[in-house]
Amino acid sequence: MGKRITVPFGSQHVALPEPVRFVFQTENEKIVDVEVDVGYVHRGIEKACATKFKYMQVGYVVARVCGLCAISHTLGYVTALERLMGVEVPKRALYLRLLVSELDRIHSHLLAMGHTAEVAGYENLFMQTFRHRELVMEMLELLTGNRVQFDFACPGGVNRDLTPEVEKVLREKLKVLEEKALWLRDVYENDFSLALRWKGTGVVTEEMAKEMNVVGPPARAAGLKTDVRAEFDYLPFKEVGYRMVVLKGGSIYERNLVRALEVLNSIEMCWNILDGLPEGDIKVPVKGLPEGEMFVRIEAPRGELFYYIRGSKKLILDRVRIRVPTFANIPVMKELFVGMDYADVPATVISFDPCLSCTAR
Amino acid sequence: MVVDEIKVPLREVRRTIKEFYDPKEWHFITVNGVDLGGKVELKWFFTKYGEREYFKVVTSEASYDDEIPTITYLIPSAWISEWELADLFGLNVEGAKRGLFLDPESPQAPLRRG
Amino acid sequence: MDFKKFRKRSPWILHYNTGSCNGCDIEILACLAPKYDVERFGILNRGNPKQSDILLVTGPVTKRAKERLLRLYFEMPEPKVVVAVGACACSGGVFRHMYNVENGVDKVIPVDVYVPGCAARPEAIIDGIVRALEILKEKGKEVELPHWCSAQVKPPVNRVKLLDRCLEELHGRR
Numbered sequence: 001m002g003k004r005i006t007v008p009f010g011s012q013h014v015a016l017p018e019p020v021r022f023v024f025q026t027e028n029e030k031i032v033d034v035e036v037d038v039g040y041v042h043r044g045i046e047k048a049c050a051t052k053f054k055y056m057q058v059g060y061v062v063a064r065v066c067g068l069c070a071i072s073h074t075l076g077y078v079t080a081l082e083r084l085m086g087v088e089v090p091k092r093a094l095y096l097r098l099l100v101s102e103l104d105r106i107h108s109h110l111l112a113m114g115h116t117a118e119v120a121g122y123e124n125l126f127m128q129t130f131r132h133r134e135l136v137m138e139m140l141e142l143l144t145g146n147r148v149q150f151d152f153a154c155p156g157g158v159n160r161d162l163t164p165e166v167e168k169v170l171r172e173k174l175k176v177l178e179e180k181a182l183w184l185r186d187v188y189e190n191d192f193s194l195a196l197r198w199k200g201t202g203v204v205t206e207e208m209a210k211e212m213n214v215v216g217p218p219a220r221a222a223g224l225k226t227d228v229r230a231e232f233d234y235l236p237f238k239e240v241g242y243r244m245v246v247l248k249g250g251s252i253y254e255r256n257l258v259r260a261l262e263v264l265n266s267i268e269m270c271w272n273i274l275d276g277l278p279e280g281d282i283k284v285p286v287k288g289l290p291e292g293e294m295f296v297r298i299e300a301p302r303g304e305l306f307y308y309i310r311g312s313k314k315l316i317l318d319r320v321r322i323r324v325p326t327f328a329n330i331p332v333m334k335e336l337f338v339g340m341d342y343a344d345v346p347a348t349v350i351s352f353d354p355c356l357s358c359t360a361r
Numbered sequence: 362m363v364v365d366e367i368k369v370p371l372r373e374v375r376r377t378i379k380e381f382y383d384p385k386e387w388h389f390i391t392v393n394g395v396d397l398g399g400k401v402e403l404k405w406f407f408t409k410y411g412e413r414e415y416f417k418v419v420t421s422e423a424s425y426d427d428e429i430p431t432i433t434y435l436i437p438s439a440w441i442s443e444w445e446l447a448d449l450f451g452l453n454v455e456g457a458k459r460g461l462f463l464d465p466e467s468p469q470a471p472l473r474r475g
Numbered sequence: 476m477d478f479k480k481f482r483k484r485s486p487w488i489l490h491y492n493t494g495s496c497n498g499c500d501i502e503i504l505a506c507l508a509p510k511y512d513v514e515r516f517g518i519l520n521r522g523n524p525k526q527s528d529i530l531l532v533t534g535p536v537t538k539r540a541k542e543r544l545l546r547l548y549f550e551m552p553e554p555k556v557v558v559a560v561g562a563c564a565c566s567g568g569v570f571r572h573m574y575n576v577e578n579g580v581d582k583v584i585p586v587d588v589y590v591p592g593c594a595a596r597p598e599a600i601i602d603g604i605v606r607a608l609e610i611l612k613e614k615g616k617e618v619e620l621p622h623w624c625s626a627q628v629k630p631p632v633n634r635v636k637l638l639d640r641c642l643e644e645l646h647g648r649r
């Protein structure tokens with residue numbers, strides 16, 4: 001056998017948008033051992049949430065855990081807080097939150113799909129995907145006032161209402177987006193060379209997914225029926241036509257296809273939300289001080305997001321704990337790499353859509 | 362929301378989890394610590410696939426220098442949560458390495474109070 | 476030959492995330508994608524520090540990323556321009572005074588252009604890059620050192636030694 005060679009991958013790497021570092025031990029082309037370092041972006045948000053910021057402000061701080069799924073983090077926190085304090089959120093606010101969270105999911109999924117295409121050497125498709133993603137960004141900007149960090153949800157409701165003019169534009173854009181998303185699904189499903197590159201690469205089997213507690217699109221691509229949207233009632237998903245997308249296979253190809261299908265489902269939900277948006281208030285005041293503990297699960301674009309909060313009748317909470325989806329998926333990635341060809345590594349990493357600023361917080 | 366909470370002493374934790382945990386049905390979420398001043402309250406969170414709003418929580422308490430039993434024999438993916446616990450609370454978790462998040466020059470055990 | 480004229484037309488950028496929330500990173504990506512398209516300035520995004528002229532830094536610089544940032548900075552050839560993208564790269568933003576951050580990029584390396592906003596809008600980033608191009612045109616070949624570093628730069632410059640010296644001081648500051 002050949003000598004062992006150490007190949008570092010990251011923290012700054014051509015194919016890698018995220019500061020994560022893998023150190024591979026390879027024998028010829030095969031990887032025999034891997035170490036992972038996820039701590040590059042550790043900032044200490046959990047500590048700051050429990051010492052510096054008041055409980056009404058924490059929602060905006062945790063949004064800065066991650067810019068890609070900003071609404072999910074805020075949603076996780078405010079849902080936990082509202083359940084803890086017994087606040088009844090108006091129906092309209094819930095629907096608006098749902099709308100933004102689905103749009104957020106679309107843009108995050110498109111980003112992930114585009115990246116995988118780029119790593120496969122398909123720069124053209126990457127550009128196309130990003131072009132269509134801009135539509136979603138425009139919609140989000142119209143709706144919330146900012147492109148990325150929108151701070152839309154707040155304890156007790158949402159910060160901004162949907163006006164009829166905006167709704168009209170949203171409908172127009174949604175129509176275009178739907179067309180484009182159908183086309184994208186078609187490409188990701190049927191393109192010959194992409195399928196050749198991705199099918200059977202980086203396979204997570206169903207048993208493996210169960211054993212390693214995989215979450216999100218990688219789990220659903222492996223055939224594991226888990227989606228927090230079906231398991232936890234934090235928003236009225238049932239009423240707007242949510243369907244769980246589960247495929248068999250578990251390779252990069254299926255992970256992307258799950259994303260493409262979820263985008264379509266999300267667009268359908270957006271239509272239903274716009275059609276059935278209830279009238280009423282968008283915000284109720286939140287009074288009192290939080291006491292006790294509460295935990296919630298949220299489906300972020302990358303999978304299950306877990307929030308644990310605990311207060312003791314003070315303005316500042318005692319503990320905020322965030323367990324993010326990528327944090328749960330790192331162990332399976334590590335497992336997967338052993339025995340794999342080094343050439344497949346970038347594509348596999350990206351297909352998990354790792355979000356390191358979530359992981360390290 | 363249904364929460365099934367089991368309080369056990371620290372050395373019973375692994376046995377308790379072993380009794381019910383089956384990877385086909387149970388989903389391990391995370392292990393979480395809360396500082397109570399001088400000791401840490403630990404909670405292992407589980408949920409069942411396909412069930413609505415259901416949690417199973419194993420609760421225990423540990424002082425700062427107790428050795429926390431690892432559950433990676435049962436749940437291989439738990440190592441990352443345990444390392445985090447060891448890092449951010451400065452606890453002594455079986456088999457955990459320091460330095461997942463913290464550098465030598467950052468403050469040690471930041472999530473402890475006082 | 477005088478490269479000055481051409482340098483402005485084909486700057487390559489290097490992007491490094493030092494602990495940002497990814498918000499500004501995806502806006503930088505959006506800049507490279509069709510709608511905003513900074514490639515029309517001749518810009519290419521290559522992940523190679525040795526060939527880059529503009530360093531885009533996002534994030535408040537965490538303790539672990541600090542050394543990597545300095546290394547990247549020293550690997551880039553002169554002239555180079557550093558652009559701090561986002562509120563947290565400029566001053567620390569929301570993360571200011573958290574226990575593991577350095578409160579902004581200019582605490583570690585010299586910064587030429589600051590782009591504000593949380594998240595910085597693509598238009599603002601493009602503006603920042605265009606400013607950076609003007610600065611790049613003016614800059615010469617002198618080596619710039621971080622403000623906290625007391626080393627003297629004398630030609631001929633030995634980069635490796637300089638970097639070692641800086642790293643020593645960086646760790647000495649602990």
Ligand code: SF4
Nearest residue numbers: 495498561562563593
């Ligand atoms: S400035 Fe705001 S959006 Fe940009 S990286 Fe920092 S926290 Fe994220």
